[in-house]
Amino acid sequence: AQSVAQPEDQVNVAEGNPLTVKCTYSVSGNPYLFWYVQYPNRGLQFLLKYITGDNLVKGSYGFEAEFNKSQTSFHLKKPSALVSDSALYFCAGPTGGGNKLTFGTGTQLKVEL
Amino acid sequence: DTAVSQTPKYLVTQMGNDKSIKCEQNLGHDTMYWYKQDSKKFLKIMFSYNNKELIINETVPNRFSPKSPDKAHLNLHINSLELGDSAVYFCASSQYGELFFGEGSRLTVL
Numbered sequence: 728a729q730s731v732a733q734p735e736d737q738v739n740v741a742e743g744n745p746l747t748v749k750c751t752y753s754v755s756g757n758p759y760l761f762w763y764v765q766y767p768n769r770g771l772q773f774l775l776k777y778i779t780g781d782n783l784v785k786g787s788y789g790f791e792a793e794f795n796k797s798q799t800s801f802h803l804k805k806p807s808a809l810v811s812d813s814a815l816y817f818c819a820g821p822t823g824g825g826n827k828l829t830f831g832t833g834t835q836l837k838v839e840l
Numbered sequence: 841d842t843a844v845s846q847t848p849k850y851l852v853t854q855m856g857n858d859k860s861i862k863c864e865q866n867l868g869h870d871t872m873y874w875y876k877q878d879s880k881k882f883l884k885i886m887f888s889y890n891n892k893e894l895i896i897n898e899t900v901p902n903r904f905s906p907k908s909p910d911k912a913h914l915n916l917h918i919n920s921l922e923l924g925d926s927a928v929y930f931c932a933s934s935q936y937g938e939l940f941f942g943e944g945s946r947l948t949v950l
Contacts, residue, residue, distance in 0.1 A: 759937065763939075763941075769943060769944070770930055770932075770944050771883075771930070771932075771941045772941070773939065773940070776937070776938060778937075815881060817883065819939075821937070827888065827896050828885070828934075828937070828939060829885070830883040832882055833881050833883075
């Protein structure tokens with residue numbers, strides 16, 4: 728079984744500063760992991776995914792995520808935050824079989840001027 | 841063209857009523873899902889269908905009944921609505937693991 732955890736309910740960062748949104752996973756076998764973003768009153772949108780290969784995965788809107796096996800982490804990063812990045816971010820990974828994707832509890836990112 | 845579309849977007853109803861939410865995807869995906877997002881924004885999978893067959897049925901009251909007439913459609917019918925059913929319900933489809941979500945249907949039970 729696999730699950731993901733997002734330890735922070737909210738992350739605040741100033742525009743132009745780097746941002747990190749944390750995700751850790753527990754897994755049996757090789758993990759594959761996702762990041763999704765949800766803007767207010769919208770559905771979730773895919774940002775990026777890790778399956779195998781390079782530990783640094785690049786995604787939409789300038790986001791990237793680093794898969795770290797020793798720390799069982801898959802943190803989402805962006806070198807320079809924008810106010811428009813303010814949204815709810817979800818880490819996700821499969822649990823069990825049957826294409827079941829389980830989401831973390833979400834982290835609200837607030838980017839301020 | 842909206843890839844995954846849900847109707848209605850908003851639904852306000854009384855306790856005890858029966859309501860349905862419809863979902864259609866035009867992506868040609870084989871797998872479709874219903875997720876529930878509660879007031880704390882937690883997302884929980886409810887059901888999944890693969891090519892019209894039920895493959896995931898989480899611990900959901902049997903008042904909730906999904907139906908997939910074909911692989912492009914997955915509807916959700918809810919009987920005897922309760923206050924605790926108030927939430928945003930998201931439909932999604934997937935191919936190769938990546939989910940594509942609809943915009944959500946906000947259900948409010950009074």
